[in-house]
Each structure stands twice: as structure tokens, then as C-alpha cells.
Amino acid sequence: MKNSRIKSSQWRWxxxxxxxxxxxxxxxxxxxxxxxxxIANVLLxxxxxxxxxxxxxxxxxxxxxxxxxxxxxxxxxxxxxxxKLPLLVSILLGFVAAGVLALILGFFCVRHTQVYFALLxxxxxxxxxxxxxxxxxxxxxxxxxxxxxxxxxxxxGVISVQLEPFTNYYYFxxxxxxxxxxxxxxxxxxxxxxVLRGIRENSGRVDFAGVAARKYILIAFIIAGLFAGxxxxxxxxxxxxxxxxxxxxxxxxxxxxxxxxxxPFVFSGPILGALIYIGLKEFIVRLTQYWLLIFGIxxxxxxxxxxxxxxxxxxxxxxxxxxxx
Amino acid sequence: xxxxxxxENLTKTFSKxxxxxxxxxxxxxxxxxxxIGPNGAGKTTLINLLTGRLIPDRGRVFxxxxxxxxxxxxGRVCCGIGRSFQITNIFPRLTVRENVAIPALAHAKQTHSxxxxxxxxxxxxxxxxKILEEVGLGDLANLIAGQLSHGxxxxxxxxxxxxxxxxxxxxxEPTAGxxxxxxxxxxxxxxxxxxxxxxxxxxxxxxxxxxxSLADRIVVLNQGSLLAEGSPDExxxxxxVLDIYLGAAIAGAPEVQKAQLKLEGEKILEVKxxxxxxxxxxxxxxxxxxxxxxxxxxLLGRNGVGKTTTLRCIMGLNPPRRGSIRFCGEEISRxxxxxxxxxxxxxxxxxxxxxxxxxxxxxxxxxxxxxxxRKGHWTVDKVAQIFPQLAKIMDRKGxxxxxxxxxxxxxxxxxxxxxxxxxLDEPSEGxxxxxxxxxxEALDRIREEGLTTLVADQNVNFAHAVADRAYILDKGxxxxxxxMEELWADKEVLKTYLAx
Numbered sequence: 054m055k056n057s058r059i060k061s062s063q064w065r066w067x068x069x070x071x072x073x074x075x076x077x078x079x080x081x082x083x084x085x086x087x088x089x090x091x092i093a094n095v096l097l098x099x100x101x102x103x104x105x106x107x108x109x110x111x112x113x114x115x116x117x118x119x120x121x122x123x124x125x126x127x128x129x130x131x132x133x134x135x136x137k138l139p140l141l142v143s144i145l146l147g148f149v150a151a152g153v154l155a156l157i158l159g160f161f162c163v164r165h166t167q168v169y170f171a172l173l174x175x176x177x178x179x180x181x182x183x184x185x186x187x188x189x190x191x192x193x194x195x196x197x198x199x200x201x202x203x204x205x206x207x208x209x210g211v212i213s214v215q216l217e218p219f220t221n222y223y224y225f226x227x228x229x230x231x232x233x234x235x236x237x238x239x240x241x242x243x244x245x246x247x248v249l250r251g252i253r254e255n256s257g258r259v260d261f262a263g264v265a266a267r268k269y270i271l272i273a274f275i276i277a278g279l280f281a282g283x284x285x286x287x288x289x290x291x292x293x294x295x296x297x298x299x300x301x302x303x304x305x306x307x308x309x310x311x312x313x314x315x316x317p318f319v320f321s322g323p324i325l326g327a328l329i330y331i332g333l334k335e336f337i338v339r340l341t342q343y344w345l346l347i348f349g350i351x352x353x354x355x356x357x358x359x360x361x362x363x364x365x366x367x368x369x370x371x372x373x374x375x376x377x378x
Numbered sequence: 379x380x381x382x383x384x385x386e387n388l389t390k391t392f393s394k395x396x397x398x399x400x401x402x403x404x405x406x407x408x409x410x411x412x413x414i415g416p417n418g419a420g421k422t423t424l425i426n427l428l429t430g431r432l433i434p435d436r437g438r439v440f441x442x443x444x445x446x447x448x449x450x451x452x453g454r455v456c457c458g459i460g461r462s463f464q465i466t467n468i469f470p471r472l473t474v475r476e477n478v479a480i481p482a483l484a485h486a487k488q489t490h491s492x493x494x495x496x497x498x499x500x501x502x503x504x505x506x507x508k509i510l511e512e513v514g515l516g517d518l519a520n521l522i523a524g525q526l527s528h529g530x531x532x533x534x535x536x537x538x539x540x541x542x543x544x545x546x547x548x549x550x551e552p553t554a555g556x557x558x559x560x561x562x563x564x565x566x567x568x569x570x571x572x573x574x575x576x577x578x579x580x581x582x583x584x585x586x587x588x589x590x591s592l593a594d595r596i597v598v599l600n601q602g603s604l605l606a607e608g609s610p611d612e613x614x615x616x617x618x619v620l621d622i623y624l625g626a627a628i629a630g631a632p633e634v635q636k637a638q639l640k641l642e643g644e645k646i647l648e649v650k651x652x653x654x655x656x657x658x659x660x661x662x663x664x665x666x667x668x669x670x671x672x673x674x675x676x677l678l679g680r681n682g683v684g685k686t687t688t689l690r691c692i693m694g695l696n697p698p699r700r701g702s703i704r705f706c707g708e709e710i711s712r713x714x715x716x717x718x719x720x721x722x723x724x725x726x727x728x729x730x731x732x733x734x735x736x737x738x739x740x741x742x743x744x745x746x747x748x749x750x751x752r753k754g755h756w757t758v759d760k761v762a763q764i765f766p767q768l769a770k771i772m773d774r775k776g777x778x779x780x781x782x783x784x785x786x787x788x789x790x791x792x793x794x795x796x797x798x799x800x801x802l803d804e805p806s807e808g809x810x811x812x813x814x815x816x817x818x819e820a821l822d823r824i825r826e827e828g829l830t831t832l833v834a835d836q837n838v839n840f841a842h843a844v845a846d847r848a849y850i851l852d853k854g855x856x857x858x859x860x861x862m863e864e865l866w867a868d869k870e871v872l873k874t875y876l877a878x
Contacts, residue, residue: 236493244483244499245492247472251480254469261429261467262481263455263542264489276492 073324077227081220089223093291095331096230097284098311102323103237104280105308110317111246112273113253114163115171117305118178119281121158122151124185124300126282131198131289132191140204140216144229144286151282152275154181159274163267166256175302182300197296201289216290226287233283234324240276241320249273281308314355316362325364329355381440382407382546382578383428383459388437390423397423399602400437405546410572410579412589414613415599416622416681416836418807421582422464424599425548428580429461430454441546455484460544462535464551464582466659470524474515477523477534478506481541506541513537513567528658529560533567540571547571548580553588554682555659558853561585568592584682585853590614598622623680623836623877643670645704646799646830647692652701652711654684654691661687663855664701669799669832674825676845676862677834678876684854685834686728689801692832693725694718705799722752724797728804730788734777738768741776741787745794752796755827761790764823767816782813786820793824800824802833806840818843838876842866850875 080092101123108114130147134140158177165173185192192198203222207213216222240246251259252266259266289295298304307330308323315326333351337344359366381404390398398420405411413421426432428439430451438447441457449457469477482502483489497503510516513533518526523534532552539547552568553561565588572579572592583589589596589610596613598606600622606613613619647669654662662684669675677685690696692703694715703711710718719725733741742758762769765786771779779787785805792800805821806814821831821844835841841848841862848865850858852875858865865871 239493239495242495242497243492244479244489244494244496247476247479247483247496248489250472250476251469254471255467257431258463258467258469258538259480260450260452261455261461261542262538263452263484264480265450265452269489272492 069321074231077231078224081223086219089219091331091335093223093226095328096227097288097291098307098327098331099324100230100233100237100287101281101284102308102311102315102327103234103320104277104284106312106317106323107237107240107249107273107280108270108277109309109312110322111241111249111253112270113256114166114270114273115309116162116174116274116277117171117302117309118158118174118176118181119277119308120300120302120305121178121181122155122278122281123285123288123304124181124295124297125154126151126285127289127295127299128185128192128198128285129282130286131201131295134201134204134290135198140206140290143204144283147286147289148279148283151285152279154282155275155278156271159271159278163270163274175305178300178302178305182297182302185300186297192297195297197294198289199294201293201295203290203293222290226291229283229287233280237276237280238320245269245272310352310356313362314352314359316359316365316368318361319364319368322362322364326362329363380407380442381405382442384440385428386438386440388424388427388434388439390420390427390432390434396602398427398434401599401602401604402437403597403604403607405578405580406595407578408575409594410581410592411595411597412581412583412593413597413599414583414586414589415605416807418601419599420602421599422550423602425461425550425580425582429459429548455481455542455544458543458545459548460539460542460546461548462539462550462552464554466528466531466535466657468523468531468534468538470522472523473520474510474523474526474534475503475506475519478509478537478541479503481538482506482509485542509537509541513540514563527560528660529556529563531658532556532560532564536564536567544577546578546580550582551584551682552581553583553585555656555661557660557663561588565591584680586680620877643672645669646671646706647832648702648704649688649692650702650704652688652691652698652703654687654696654698656687656696661696661854662691662698663853665851665854665856666701667849667856667859669830671830672828673847674821674831674833674845676841676848677832677851678836678838678841678848678865679851679857680876681836683851685851686803687854688851689725689803689832689834692718692801693723719795719797720752722796722798724792724795724800726785726788726792726800726802726805728807730781730784732776732779732784732787735775737773737775738779738783738787739772741791742768742794745791753794755796756793758794761793764793764820765790765816782809782817785809785813786817789820789824798830800829800831802831802835804835805833806835806837814840836876838866838872 077092080088105116105119108116126147129150130143133143133146162170162173186194203216205213205215214221216225248264248269252269256266285299311326311330312323314329315324316322334348337347341347361369384404386402388398388401401424415421427434430449438445441459446454482505486502488499488502510519513536515530515533515537518530526534536552553564556564593610596608596610598613598619606616606619645668649665649667651664651666652662653660653664665688677688679685687696691698694713698711702709705721705723742761746753767783768786768790771783805817809817833841833844845862848862849856857875858871
């Protein structure tokens with residue numbers, strides 16, 4: 054039954070979570086820079102996709118414009134780092150800037166639902182892309198921002214840790230991302246999360262439960278924007294460069310795919326999705342110059358053959374087996 | 379007695395159609411009030427106006443003397459106005475407990491919590507469990523709500539409304555689609571709510587047993603307007619209420635030459651023991667009926683008993699889960715609608731379905747454009763002979779036609795498909811006596827062309843003028859079967875199944 058797919062809060066795999074964190078922390082010891090860089094990217098896409106999934110998987114609102122918040126986080130952080138502000142301050146401001154943009158755009162977007170919501174977010178996303186592209190004096194236009202330093206962490210005059218061998222930045226990124234993911238998990242299992250799932254199931258009825266659904270969607274929109282911005286903010290010092298491509302709708306499509314592959318109704322779905330998305334891309338690029346075509350076909354096959362995503366599909370199978378006994 | 383909620387001149391129109399017309403109403407605190415009225419009387423619209431789902435065009439709503447006309451629906455819920463819905467409106471893929479947890483958290487003002495674990499709100503969960511016990515869903519708390527039986531879903535629907543701790547609880551057809559056992563359980567639940575004295579109940583219901591066993595006062599709506607208000611006894615005796623339920627006598631109706639009862643004649647339609655469902659809700663219980671060639675048969679019953687469903691079922695729009703439907707000897711119950719239509723069944727739905735942007739002529743010509751629709755016997759001229767009024771308005775767009783003209787056009791359009799059996803759903807609904815008379819004359823002419831008709835209607839006078847034989851449906855099952863004249867004489871049966 055399609056109904057048994059949900060109820061993800063029962064699905065906690067403490068062992069899996071511990072193993073996941075351990076592998077991430079051990080990567081620098083066994084793998085080289087390539088693996089660290091790859092895992093860093095998986096984590097950023099995971100965070101990006103999880104933030105997107107607060108709107109999509111939890112509340113049922115499909116946004117095609119999350120790239121806008123990712124880009125604002127990345128550009129603000131990049132610009133501030135170039136202006137020699139401390140790393141934490143830059144990232145925090147990038148995070149906040151994305152949230153402010155989400156508040157403004159969300160005000161208009163949450164008045165609509167379904168396809169209108171999706172198209173409105175897409176339009177706003179492309180507007181941000183156009184601004185990033187054309188406003189050369191600030192954003193560097195087509196070239197983007199280059200030579201962003203990674204800076205250092207610490208208390209001025211007391212202690213300072215350089216984030217410049219890459220591994221140091223890797224650990225910094227891992228810690229911040231894991232905290233952010235934990236925060237999003239807490240939302241998932243909070244009363245607020247239940248209300249969002251109620252809105253996904255039947256937004257009209259939520260109002261008659263005494264909850265103003267639209268206000269909650271706006272808060273979800275802001276949370277999604279904030280954490281998309283955080284992913285972007287962490288990306289800028291990682292890549293040391295930010296170009297207008299991060300605001301493009303194809304960037305907004307990445308979390309959509311990650312969530313659909315892994316399973317939007319399971320909290321960890323987007324993480325698995327991000328791993329598969331980036332892993333596949335990395336793998337297929339080596340094989341053929343027509344990698345986009347193959348990549349597209351493989352993604353479509355996964356999305357079409359696993360209803361509810363891979364984790365959603367597995368969960369359904371397990372529940373089916375259980376109900377047979 | 380103090381009014382808990384009252385309205386002043388409440389009016390709501392949907393693009394020219396007046397759904398609620400100038401309704402001024404007081405609902406006294408602590409009583410059980412029922413709203414009744416035929417289909418399309420505006421009952422649900424009125425409730426939507428009271429609960430903020432719709433905003434009125436004119437008029438005001440007061441809750442305990444505070445003007446709440448422009449308050450949001452969630453705000454009204456917080457004030458103490460709870461409601462359930464006619465069509466089950468739950469959170470289908472959440473568990474039963476999660477369903478009730480949403481209004482419970484909202485009532486405790488805990489939904490804002492973004493970080494605290496849901497599992498940590500012990501008090502709220504206790505309350506959820508208590509409510510589930512109260513409505514008899516305690517054992518089912520961990521099931522996915524969408525997998526519950528229809529009756530249990532209806533009870534969850536009521537539980538959702540109760541959890542908001544309303545002082546005014548509005549229930550829109552709480553027993554709709556229930557089987558007799560579920561209905562009995564629901565009645566017990568409603569009875570205990572009414573007796574508890576902690577809330578005012580406002581109930582819309584078609585089932586007169588439910589209405590008269592629960593209600594202290596009854597409001598009757600008809601065509602958007604308040605027709606009567608009073609105690610159950612007063613309403614029972616009110617001649618105007620009887621009229622809308624039985625249909626007013628039609629002045630000057632033509633004396634239709636009744637065909638001889640041809641019970642041995644050729645069966646054109648034979649419906650055998652069909653069961654039909656809407657989702658989990660069973661609408662028809664083993665309905666059987668026969669229509670012989672050349673006959674006119676009436677399908678009578680109050681609204682909500684399954685008349686429309688029976689016609690939709692024959693037409694393949696809502697195929698039966700069990701049973702057989704034979705048309706001219708051929709089993710058609712598994713065929714798609716267009717295939718059934720092409721075999722010669724014409725269907726005139728109660729909502730007319732006129733294409734608003736096409737002219738009368740274009741509406742009539744449309745069937746001829748479709749390959750599989752039968753053609754031949756009927757032409758536009760011939761339809762215009764049956765309905766002389768249509769000839770005058772051939773160029774007028776569908777949306778500018780009156781209700782009666784639309785009705786005639788929709789019958790005319792069905793004729794253009796050259797049917798041998800015509801299914802008419804509520805042809806008399808909402809028609810003025812004059813138009814009704816024209817319709818009767820037209821149906822008489824159609825009959826002379828040799829058509830067989832099956833008419834579903836609430837209006838006994840109309841059915842008496844049209845039909846040779848009648849079936850009465852009650853709660854989804856055939857309750858009476860006999861000649862129209864015999865039924866007409868049997869006031870006891872009429873009163874039991876058709877009057878209030």
C-alpha cells in the first residue's frame with residue numbers, strides 16, 4: 054500500500070548514523086585529497102537537499118528556486134572573505150542573508166501552491182541568477198569571485214587555527230554540516246515537523262485544526278532558505294571561487310534529484326540521494342564524454358523504479374514483510 | 379436564550395448562482411440544531427461561511443456578539459468553532475494518533491516548537507489518547523489513517539473536530555456513506571455528545587432518523603434561502619417543507635396517457651444486485667431494477683440515498699464493484715462510459731454540464747462531431763420541435779441561459795446522441811412551475827418518439843406526471859417497487875421514504 058511509506062520518525066538507525074559519522078571523520082586518514090573533496094561535496098549537497106526537503110518532503114511544496122539561496126550564501130560569504138572578514142562572521146552573514154531573501158521571496162511564494170508555487174520559485178531563482186550575472190561590479194559577472202581565502206578560526210590574540218591545508222577546512226566543514234543536519238533532524242521530529250507533514254497531507258484541514266497553515270509554510274520556506282544559504286556559504290571557501298552557475302536553475306535541480314533518489318519522505322533520504330548523485334556523476338564522467346546523457350538515463354531509471362525513493366522503497370518492503378507475519 | 383453564533387443577511391454567490399441568499403439565523407447556545415434541505419439548497423455553503431472557508435459577498439457573522447465575518451478559519455477554530463467535513467477530510471498518510479496530535483498541539487499552542495521533540499509533549503499525548511478512547515479509536519491509534527474503514531475514518535473526522543475543544547461543533551453529514559452498524563455507533567457517539575451539554579451542535583444531515591432523534595431545532599434551507607425554522611414537530615407539519623420534499627402540485631400539468639404496464643415486455647435495462655462504493659464508502663447495497671421497452675420509470679428517494687449514484691453506475695461513470703447491468707441483453711457493467719453511450723443510453727446529469735462558451739446550437743451539434751456517438755433519428759430541428767423555447771435562443775451562449783433552458787438544452791443534447799434509453803437525473807430540481815410544465819410536455823413528446831426513460835427525482839408530483847412505475851431508494855437500497863399509481867395512493871409509503 055502506498056500509505057505505509059511514511060512514518061519515518063520510527064526509523065532511527067543509531068548504528069548507521071554512528072558509522073556514517075565515523076567514515077566521514079576517518080576519510081582524511083585513509084583517503085587522499087580527492088576523497089575528502091568528494092565527501093565534502095556530498096555533505097554540502099546533503100545539507101542543501103535536506104533543507105530543500107523541509108519544504109518538499111515534509112510540507113509538500115516543490116521549490117525549483119533553492120539555488121537562489123545557495124548562491125546568496127555563497128556570494129555573501131565569498132565577498133566578505135575577500136574583504137578579509139573572519140571566516141565564521143562571513144559564513145554567519147551568508148547564512149542570515151539567505152534567510153532574509155527567503156523571508157522576502159517566501160512572502161510572495163507561499164500564497165500559491167503546487168505548480169504555481171514551483172514556477173514562482175523558479176522565476177525568482179532565475180531573477181537572482183540574472184542579478185548575479187549582470188551586476189559585474191559586485192559579483193564579478195561571468196567570472197564570479199576568484200581567490201577566496203579559507204581564513205582561520207580562533208579567538209583573536211589567543212588562538213588561531215589556519216584552515217589551509219585542505220584537511221583542516223574539511224574537518225571544519227564536516228562539523229558545521231553535521232550540526233546543521235542534526236538541527237534539521239530535530240525539526241523533523243518536532244511538533245512543527247508534524248504540522249508540516251499535516252500540511253503536505255491536507256493543508257485545508259490544518260487550518261481547521263486551528264493552525265494557520267500559510268504562516269508555517271513561510272517559516273519552513275525561511276528555514277529551507279537559511280540552510281541552503283549555509284551550504285552555499287560553506288562551499289565558497291571550499292572551492293575558493295564562486296561563479297553565477299550556482300544561481301542557475303540546474304543548481305536548484307540538484308536537491309530535487311537528491312531528494313527524489315534517496316526518498317523525500319525519509320529523513321536520511323536526501324543524504325543517500327546526494328551520495329548517489331555525486332558518486333554517479335564522478336564515476337560516469339570518467340567513462341564517456343556523453344556523460345550527461347548516461348547520467349540522465351540512470352537518474353531517471355532510479356527515480357522511476359523506486360517509488361518513494363530508494364529508502365522509501367526499502368522501508369515499504371520491510372513494512373510489507375512485517376505485516377505478513 | 380443566548381445565540382452562540384448568528385448571521386445577518388448572509389449572501390454568497392458563485393458567478394451569478396446564488397448559493398446562500400440573505401440568510402439571517404440564530405443558533406442558541408447548548409442546543410442541537412439541524413440544517414436540512416434538498417441537494418443544492420446551500421447547506422454546506424452556509425457552513426463554509428460560518429467557519430471561514432468562504433467569505434460572504436454580503437452580510438455578517440457574529441460569534442458570541444463579536445463580528446468574525448473576516449476572521450481566518452484557523453482563527454475561528456481557536457475561538458471555539460470546530461467542524462467536520464462531508465467528504466472525509468483527514469491526514470491520510472499519517473497515523474491516527476498523529477492525525478489527532480495536530481489539533482491537540484494547536485490547542486495547547488505547542489505547534490511553534492521547532493526544536494523540542496514531539497515525543498516530549500506528554501500532556502498533549504495523554505489528551506490525544508483520551509480523545510481516541512472517547513470516540514472508540516483507541517485500538518487503532520497506530521494505524522495509518524487512510525487504511526481505516528469508512529466508518530472509522532468518519533469517527534476520526536469527528537475526533538479531529540472535537541480535539542480543538544469547540545464550544546460550537548458543526549458536523550457536515552456525519553453519517554454519510556456509513557453502513558447501518560456504523561451509523562448506529564455514530565448515532566450513539568453524537569447522542570452522548572449532545573447530552574454532555576458541553577457544546578452546541580449544528581448538524582447537516584440527510585438521514586431523517588438522525589435529524590429527528592437528535593435535533594432540538596431544525597432549519598430548512600431551499601435554494602439558498604431560509605424556508606422554515608422550528609421544532610421537529612413544527613417542521614414535520616409545515617406544508618412548505620412538505621412541498622420541497624415531495625414537490626408541489628403542478629398546476630395545469632398535462633394528462634399524460636399512461637402506457638399499459640408491460641411487465642412481461644422486452645427488458646431494455648436490467649440492473650441486478652449492484653454494490654457501488656466511493657472509496658470505502660458504500661453507496662449502493664444490492665440494488666436491482668428493470669426497465670421495459672417503452673416504459674417511463676421513476677427512481678425516487680430523498681437526497682443522498684443513491685439515486686444519482688445508480689444512474690452514474692449504469693452509465694459506467696462509477697462502475698459497480700459487484701453485480702450485473704444488462705442493456706438490451708448485453709452486459710455493460712465493465713464497459714467505459716463512452717462505449718455505454720454509443721450503445722444507446724443517453725444521460726442527463728443533474729448539474730446539466732452545458733458548455734458555457736458555446737451557443738445553444740453548438741452545444742446541440744457537438745455530439746455529431748464525435749465519431750462513436752450514434753446519429754440518425756434526431757436532428758436540431760426535431761429537438762427544437764420538442765423544446766420550442768430552444769429554437770428562440772439558438773445563438774445564445776450556454777452561460778447566459780437560465781437554469782430551465784440549460785436543463786432543456788442538456789436533454790436536447792442527450793437526444794442528439796440517438797439514445798434508446800434516456801437517464802434523467804433530477805430534471806425537476808430548481809425549476810419554476812411554468813418551466814416544469816413545459817418540461818413535462820416535452821417529456822411527453824419524447825415519449826411519443828418511442829424513447830424509454832429512467833428518471834431519478836425527489837419530486838413525487840413530477841414523477842407521478844411522468845412515470846408508469848416507480849422504485850424508491852432508501853440508504854442505498856431499494857425500499858419500494860411498484861406501479862406509480864399504487865405508490866401515489868399509498869400515502870404511508872410516501873411519508874416514510876420521501877417526506878421529512
